Amino acid sequence: MTTVVVIGAGAVGCAAALHLKTAEPSLDVIVVEPDYSYAKAATGKGSGGVRQLFTRPENILMSQYTLDVIEDWQAWGTIDGTPPPELSWRPNGYLFIVGPADLETLAGNYETHLACGVQAEWLEQAELIARYPGLVSTDLAAGVLSPRDGWLNPKVFFSVLKAKAEAAGVEFLTDRVVGFDQTGAVVRAVQLASGRVIAVDSVVNAAGVHAPELAGQLGMSIPVEPMRRHEHYIETEHDANHLPFVKDVDGLAVHAYRDGVSVGKVDFDHPGGEDFTIDASDYTDRVVPAMADRFAGLGRLTLRESWTGLYDQNRFDGNMILGNWPGQLDNFYVACGFSGHGFMHALAIGRGLAELITRGSYQTLDLSRMGYQRILDDQPYAEEGVR
Incomplete structure (x- = not known):
């Protein structure tokens, strides 16, 4: 065999x-x-x-395979006649946002998305302001939304x-x-x-x-080496459930979670190593200012939990x-x-x-x-x- x-x-x-x-x-x-x-x-x-x-077609098409499975979850996840547990899939979409300096790159990437069959939407600043009142958009040039995307319970x-x-x-x-x-x-x-x-x-x-x-x-x-990544659960004064998964070029990543949002701001320059310690300054020095600048519309923010995990980061x-x-x-x-x-x-x-x-x-x-x-x-x- x-x-x-x-x-x-x-x-x-x-x-x-x-x-x-x-x-x-x-x-x-x-x-x-x-x-x-x-x-x-x-x-x-x-x-x-x-x-x-993504901007590489392989990454886009791999995600589409996963989305096909998610959308067929009841059939795909049934084992020996037993249906799968609830996936908690939230198809709020992904939203990439940029300022004027990155507008040309975003536009080029948007063409790649469309060429690979992504039902992406180009959103000008006025549309971002109208759609997402919790998001500070006055300094943004544009965004790209992929409404089929979302997040689930991994x-x-x-x-x-x-x-x-x-x-x-x-x-x-x-x-x-x-x-x-x-x-x-x-x-x-x-x-x-x-x-x-x-x-x-x-x-x-x-x-x-x-x-x-x-x-x-x-x-x-x-x-490839391990790279620590922080994630923080923050309760918000105002409801965040309308938001898509928001990412920007500086590594900020925010999505609705429980009674607020889950936030990470990836530090791609963090030295490698199997380190799971929680650095309080990641929240106070990096996340708090970023959230104040970008999500002031969510009102008062209260940190409830922080955790870390490891990326197997390809430094190449x-x-x-x-x-x-x-x-x-x-x-x-x-x-x-x-x-x-x-x-x-x-x-x-x-x-x-x-x-x-x-x-x-x-x-x-x-x-x-x-x-x-x-x-x-x-x-x-x-x-x-x-x-």
């Missing part, structure tokens, strides 16, 4: 395992994960946002994804991959902390922030690294460097990996530009404008 080991049981690992079993039910698919509490994993800590407002989505993989026959092990047996360009086996050795035909490295150290054992250098260009290293590691596939976008793209990533492993090439969506070769060739493939 052909055996595939998937390292990491987060959203990407489970999606890969599910698509592998769906593509080829005879495969022996084993997922290895040391901590099923997911205490340090990105899975479940994010906003649950799904958006099409823990519910993930629980169903993992349950579907289990129902399909995927085996989940509680263990840790600590090494590999390699012959030439082929990984022959994975070594586990328990002492077990599993002979493999293929390996998927979906270990998140730990993916680079595992790949490094095989000589594959990956420019901010986009995923997906696939093998041809001629050097033919059957070892990496899936990392999502830089905050892994959850919304997990399904398409899993499908792409399954196609590579079972068919030898991408069949549904060509993701080759997200491959490792661009790292070797020093050819970044970054998003433009709002990230």
Whole structure:
């Protein structure tokens, strides 16, 4: 029997395992994960946002696959006749806003959105002011809204994804991959902390922030590191439920949550490291001024909760690294460097990996530009404008 080991049981690992079993039910698919509490994993800590407002077509089309699943949630999530739990999907849309300095970039990106089938709307300043009274828009030049997009409960989505993989026959092990047996360009086996050795035909490295150290054992250098990201739950005096998921070029990201909003202001220059501490100054020095400038219409703001999680940040260009290293590691596939976008793209990533492993090439969506070769060739493939 052909055996595939998937390292990491987060959203990407489970999606890969599910698509592998769906593509080829005879495969022996084993997922290895040391901590099923997911205490340090990105899975479940994010906003649950799904958006099409990217500038690289691959990212747009991957999001569209996820949106198709969300819109077919009752059928897709039903397992053995049991319907899925409520997804808490909020299709308020995503809104990217810019000032005059970034107007030309936004306009160019808007053309890309339309070319990729996004039902995007261009909103001039007057329209922003009329639609979103909680949003301070007097200094804005324009915005782009994608009304199909929104956000959901990521823990519910993930629980169903993992349950579907289990129902399909995927085996989940509680263990840790600590090494590999390699012959030439082929990984022959994975070594586990328990002492077990599993002979493999293929390996998927979906270990998140730990993916680079595992790949490094095989000589594959990956420019990805953990980067702390803060999120804050703020109660608002005035209702925020009418707002879309708002993002700007400075890293501010705000969406309705509970009795107010969930806010993050990504610091892309934050040094790497597995750091989960909460820095109070992130809220006082970065979020408070940004909210005062942009969301004064929401009235009094009261901080209720703060938490942190880790991006597996690709310092090279901010986009995923997906696939093998041809001629050097033919059957070892990496899936990392999502830089905050892994959850919304997990399904398409899993499908792409399954196609590579079972068919030898991408069949549904060509993701080759997200491959490792661009790292070797020093050819970044970054998003433009709002990230």
